[in-house]
Amino acid sequence: MPIKYLFQAGNYISQVEDTLYGSFVEHLGRAVYTGIYEPGHPQADENGFRLDVASLIQELQVSTVRYPGGNFVSGYNWQDGIGPKEQRPVRLDYAWLSKETNEFGIGEFYKWSQKFGVTPMVAVNMGTGTPQEAGYFVEYANIKGGTYFSDLRKQHGFEEPFNFKYWCVGNEMDGPWQTCHLEAHEYARKALETAKIMHWVDPSIQLIACGSATTTLPTYPEWDRVVLETVYDEVSCLSCHHYFENHTGKIEDFLGSYVLMDNFIHTITSTADFVKAKLRSKKDMMISFDEYNIWSINGEPWMDYFNRDPNNRFTKAPPLLEQHYTFLDALVLGGLMCTLVNHCDRVKMASLAQLVNVIAPIFTQPGGAVIKQTIFYPFKWLSVYGRGKALRYFANVPCIETIHGQTKTLQSAAVYNDERKEIAFFVLNLDQKQDQEISFVLDGFGKVELFEHHELSGCPLDAMNTFETPDAVTPKVVPVTAAEKESLTVKVPALSFNLYRLKVEGEL
């Protein structure tokens, strides 16, 4: 018997915000230099922006891009990256022990974002930085003119303000690896005073406070409570960060990573709701899941990771965190992204970390080609077809036991798009042997037609896309059979991630 997925018109979770499909570019490794920016590359424009890379970013329909970090931002003075390039200082970057030339700074990022249609999400330095420097940054970016920093921007060739809307108040300040890491109460006070100044300069901006950097820190989730109790009224979102790894070596545990993300979001929304009640507030705190991805540190101790090869310190754009993604990683990412959609009533922003070269869906050769990594595809499906209203549904899905406890073997999300009058249904089958028959039962949607099926399946779990074989892992479009159309029943292959598109007649 097929598993029935029951949908009812009008029964939806929330609007999926476009900002759920953001990503992240940090001054780290080759994300900026030889990633998005490489003057002299045959595909670079007059600004040095790589057009081959930009066209893949546009294919992904990335909404926001978080910049300039990440750990990098906690030692970064934004004023190093403005004005004439030849006068900018070359600095030591404490986060990644690299050399930062500052050829690419906030003005270049703004230009790049405008040219390629992404919305900037910028971060201020809460490590070595001060509340006043954060205020100056907002002034430089968002004040029209007539003050020192806004006029400086004009002198730098930007007559109109950048009008940055989304601002992260620091990055992972709970992490002992962070430059000038703080205790929860210290960060909370500093973030509050910084947020006040930033809002005085521009009351329209939306601020994101640092939440837990991972669930494995001993401060989780107490950090989030302490921070929220102090900054609640000043911020719109609290951040969550989490990277997923195959810790146990068991495929089912890794594929079940979505449960970990789900639990994380539950914990943080519950903590936020506790604080809301305590403060007698009427506002719901939203979540910005602004770092998530698969990152296989391969058991390397976290701190050692940052203090890399002692013979390779302080070079410009060293190849760091250049993970080559597998077919299995793509399946895991599909499951994680379904979880984000299913929580879209509280998760209003998210950033796949990162975008180019550094744990990223897009990978370049300096001076050479660019390829799509395996994780490019699930991100693209969700980003392109996962906009609209996330539907609630009921399905009685069999479970298996994993490290996360009882884990559903199918992880899915469904989004209704009003303009296209269609439902996109995304589903991961994490069972390693069992194909699963499912049928769509839609109540109140009028005439329904299943018209397209995309499938990522049938590859060795360790298959990767390389410069030699860039299409080793690519999705296929599987023709929808007459029987499937008739019965709205389909077979979801074992170990696959799928997109089904259904045309519907009625309004939601």
Ligand code: AHR
């Ligand atoms: O994305 C890589 C790093 O992971 C980021 O710099 C940091 O915020 C996180 O620890």
